[in-house]
Amino acid sequence: MQANATTSRTYALPSIKFQTAAAALAVIAAVALPQIFHVAGAALGLGTALGQTLLPMHLPVLLVGLLAGPYAGVATxxxxxxISFALTGMPMAPMVPFMVIELAAYGLFAGLLRGMSLPASIPSPIAWLIKLLGAQVAGRVVDAIxxxxxxxxxxxxxMSVASVAAAVVTGLPGLILQWIAIPMIMFAVDRKRD
Incomplete structure (x- = not known):
């Protein structure tokens, strides 16, 4: 909803029913996408490198936070x-607590930043990219801590704190994918709302 041309769009939290459905679908996607990437990686002779590079579990978490808010983001x-570990054995057991913390932080910050006011003069995809970058940086900081x-x-x-920097470098293609796909998806959602 846009008040006038000089203010930015504001985003009220969607209904509890929508948040719950969005979180459930995002969890399914966050469990299924890594498996698809691992199968594709095995078929291409890359092993698990494809999943580590393209960060398939991060995408639905960040997206649901921006779409449905912080509660759905944290839950996802x-x-x-x-759930992924229980069903597939991945991520490896020592990584599960760190992935829970990191992904919950991504979902939380994406959800909190979805309502951040930005000038209306900033095009919608750029505004969503700014919010996404904020959530990604905050999630990495929480992970490093x-x-x-x-x-x-x-x-x-x-573990080592240097592993956070190494993960960023390894996951750069996945970050680029997120920087392109998520703002475009959110822009499409904005157009539907108008």
């Missing part, structure tokens, strides 16, 4: 890795 981010706590306070020798 928290449940998807747990969780890993730092595990390494420095809990003595986890399997």
């Amino acid at each position: 981010g928290a449940f998807a890795p747990i 969780a890993i730092a706590v595990a390494v420095y306070l809990l003595g986890n020798a399997q």
